[in-house]
Amino acid sequence: MTDFPKTLRLMERGRDFLGSDYAILCGAMSWVSERNLVSAISNAGGFGVIACGAMTPELLDAEITATKAMTDKPFGVNLITMHPQLFDLIAVCEKHAVGHVVLAGGIPPKGSVEAIKGGKNPAKVIVFAPTLALAKKLLRSGGDALVIEGMEAGGHIGPVSTSVLAQEFLPELSEDHLVFVAGGIGRGQAIAGYLEMGAVGVQLGTRFACAKESIAHENFKKAFFRANARDAVASVQVDARLPVIPVRALKNKGTEEFTAKQRDVAGTLDREEIEMAEAQLQIEHYWAGALRRAVIDGDVENGSLMAGQSVGMLKEEEPVADIMQKLMAQSEEALTRR
Structure with missing residues (x-):
């Protein structure tokens, strides 16, 4: 931890919010972001996120149980807003006292944010927004943190690049809100840049998809x-x-x-x-x-x-812990050089 003082200082708000050593989330990748990768990321100091995707409430229940058996560190669950059983999935997260729920795939339906934050085990809500106006609305409506994701990302994407989104959103929001940046991030030097712009952390998916702990074929x-x-x-x-x-x-x-x-x-x-x-x-x-x-x-x-x-930067299978340390070391080196 003491090896990266400059990076950790810039990540402080994100680390406090997530409860993790490093404010590095793993993007929720269907079939990939499951118990093995999620627990490995959380154990390595990052913040793993289970990709619920099309899971039934019963499957999500089993996945959270299995993940908790593999790590005692914080992790989150990503829920798709258009899932027909969204409120049942929220109830599963509450049952397990999941601390953070990520709502992705569209505007959260009426009552969903309240259901996540208002139960016996209230959770923090992380939202996505493709425009600044929608971001402000979601944050006013109960979103505790925001992820801005550029078109360089894998999976479902918006039309604007990460660098443009960061320049548009961060000056407007970073002082009063927690903003994580995602899309096309493969090295720590980019993490350092977004942290300096006001982000409290980052989200990476592709960089972790081929980790040693990933069950991908x-x-x-x-x-x-x-x-x-x-x-x-x-x-x-x-x-x-x-x-x-x-x-x-x-x-x-x-x-x-x-x-x-x-x-x-x-x-x-x-x-x-x-x-x-x-x-x-x-x-x-x-x-x-x-x-x-x-x-x-x-x-x-x-x-x-x-x-x-960022797939072009992947050349070999590496343990999650090594990836995490490389990203932090690269960020620290960039900040020290500056």
């Missing part, structure tokens, strides 16, 4: 090690009526299959066979299945290889 990890930044491309929206959030992943056959899936779902909308909400849910289920094929089954041709543009 060997084929999945090898695909990451072979890739460079330009291989991580954003999906294309086929039908303007279908509000599909772009997804960044390594280009393969699965990328092309998603385009075909969108056309198929748009056709069912044309025939009025489903409602728009169901159409969006079908798209989300497609991604969950495609990601599982790549991460768990190792089908890197047809599965989804969600990756941020």
